[in-house]
Amino acid sequence: GAGVSQSPSNKVTEKGKDVELRCDPISGHTALYWYRQSLGQGLEFLIYFQGNSAPDKSGLPSDRFSAERTGGSVSTLTIQRTQQEDSAVYLCASSLMASGNNEQFFGPGTRLTVL
Amino acid sequence: GENVEQHPSTLSVQEGDSAVIKCTYSDSASNYFPWYKQELGKRPQLIIDIRSNVGEKKDQRIAVTLNKTAKHFSLHITETQPEDSAVYFCAASYNGQNFVFGPGTRLSVLP
Numbered sequence: 001g002a003g004v005s006q007s008p009s010n011k012v013t014e015k016g017k018d019v020e021l022r023c024d025p026i027s028g029h030t031a032l033y034w035y036r037q038s039l040g041q042g043l044e045f046l047i048y049f050q051g052n053s054a055p056d057k058s059g060l061p062s063d064r065f066s067a068e069r070t071g072g073s074v075s076t077l078t079i080q081r082t083q084q085e086d087s088a089v090y091l092c093a094s095s096l097m098a099s100g101n102n103e104q105f106f107g108p109g110t111r112l113t114v115l
Numbered sequence: 116g117e118n119v120e121q122h123p124s125t126l127s128v129q130e131g132d133s134a135v136i137k138c139t140y141s142d143s144a145s146n147y148f149p150w151y152k153q154e155l156g157k158r159p160q161l162i163i164d165i166r167s168n169v170g171e172k173k174d175q176r177i178a179v180t181l182n183k184t185a186k187h188f189s190l191h192i193t194e195t196q197p198e199d200s201a202v203y204f205c206a207a208s209y210n211g212q213n214f215v216f217g218p219g220t221r222l223s224v225l226p
Contacts, residue, residue: 031211042204043159043216056213058116091158095211102147102211106158 002026004094004107012113013082021077021110025094032075033104034067035091043091049075050097082114117142119207121217128195129225136220138205139187145207148181148188153219154201162203163190195224 005024013019025032034046045059049069060066064082069075079086089111093104118141128134140148149164165172165179165188172179176195181188192199205217 033214035216042218043206045214045216048213050212058213097211102208103149103161103164104211104214106160108158 004092004105006090006092006107006110008110009108010111010113012115014115015084016081018078018080019082019112021079021090021092021112023075023077023092023094023107025073025075025092026096026105027073029094029096029105030072031095031097032069033093033095034075034077035093036061036088037091037109038088046077046090079112082112084114087112087114117145117207117213117215119205119215119217121205121220123220124218125221125223127223127225130195130197132195134190134192134195134199134222134224136190136203136205136222137187138189138207138217139185140207140215141186142207142209143183143186144209147208147211148179149206149208149214150179150190151204151206151216152201153204159204192222195222197224197226200224 007022030051032049035043047067048056064080067077089109091109092107095104121138146167151159152162153159165181176193178191202219204219206214208214
C-alpha cells in the first residue's frame, strides 16, 4: 500500500515569508508526528497528533510554528515569517497505534531552504 | 522530560566485524525503544525495536538488548557488510507517544 507522502519535496523561500508543508499519513494510522532534521543532525521532535486528542506541541521551537490535522488524516505544518535557521528537512511520520503497534513510518521529507 | 544519549557518534569497522552502538535514556516510564537506519538522503527506516518487557531481541544479523535497571539499550550488528554503512538513531518512547531520538551514530563499514 501507499506509504507516508509529503509535499512539496523541496521548498525555497525568502526570509519573512510563510510556508505550508503537507503530510499524508498511511490510511488508518491514528498517530502523526512532525520532526525537523538539520543537515547532519538528529531528529528534533516538533508535534504529535493522536486521534482526536489535543496535540502534543511541546517540541515546537517558537510561536511561528503551528500544525493542524484535519479529519484525523492529512496534516499541515505552517511556519510563519520564516528565518534562515528554519532551513532543514521536515519529516512526517505516522503510526497505527493499535494493539501496541507503535512503529513509525516516515515520509520522504520536505527540504526547506530559507534564503 | 526524556533525554536520550547515544555513543559513539562515529564508528568505523572492517567488513565482517561486529558493531555495537549504545544508548541511555532518562525517563523510567519509557517502554518502547526503536532503532532506525538512515542512508544518505533517505528517510529513516525501522530496523528493530524492543519493548520494556523483553531483555533481548534478534533479527538475523541485528540484535538489541535492553537493561531497564540501568536505563540503557544497545544495537548489535554482526558480520557487517558495506551496505550497513549509514546513520543509526535510537529512540525512546512511552506507548508510542512523544519519541525522543538520540543524536545518531555514523557507521562506516570498510571493505
